[in-house]
Amino acid sequence: MSNYFEWNAEIYSVQVPAMDRGHQMIISCMNRLHTQNQAKAPVAQLARIVDELVQVTVKHFNEEETYMASIGFPDLAKHKIIHKTLLGKITEHKAQFDATGKLTDEFFAFLKVWLKAHICGIDIKYGRHRLAA
Numbered sequence: 408m409s410n411y412f413e414w415n416a417e418i419y420s421v422q423v424p425a426m427d428r429g430h431q432m433i434i435s436c437m438n439r440l441h442t443q444n445q446a447k448a449p450v451a452q453l454a455r456i457v458d459e460l461v462q463v464t465v466k467h468f469n470e471e472e473t474y475m476a477s478i479g480f481p482d483l484a485k486h487k488i489i490h491k492t493l494l495g496k497i498t499e500h501k502a503q504f505d506a507t508g509k510l511t512d513e514f515f516a517f518l519k520v521w522l523k524a525h526i527c528g529i530d531i532k533y534g535r536h537r538l539a540a
């Protein structure tokens with residue numbers, strides 16, 4: 408069975424190894440969540456993975472913001488706002504899961520679109536900035 412989300416360096420690498428590792432951790436968490444959900448794992452087990460996903464995401468956003476500051480990335484403030492908005496949405500989905508014990512298709516669709524659009528559309532910019540410097 409193929410993973411829910413496949414890492415592909417050609418498409419997703421931002422050319423900053425530490426940040427790529429953060430993205431891979433988030434992706435591996437999403438894949439685990441998807442697999443366990445399909446396998447109808449107990450809610451408590453899913454809840455642990457959801458918590459982990461939130462934690463690795465918060466950690467990654469912080470690392471990314473520190474990194475962008477360190478290279479003098481000009482769009483840092485804008486990028487921070489986008490992270491905040493994303494975290495808000497993840498928190499909403501998590502609250503819904505906590506209330507219902509169910510992970511919806513919308514939740515997985517959101518994770519997938521979020522990661523693709525954010526890495527390829529937004530994160531890639533600090534990688535380019537660094538390469539251009």
Ligand SMILES: [Fe+2]
Binds near residue numbers: 471486490525529530
């Ligand atoms: Fe980001």
Ligand SMILES: [Fe+2]
Binds near residue numbers: 467
């Ligand atoms: Fe990122």
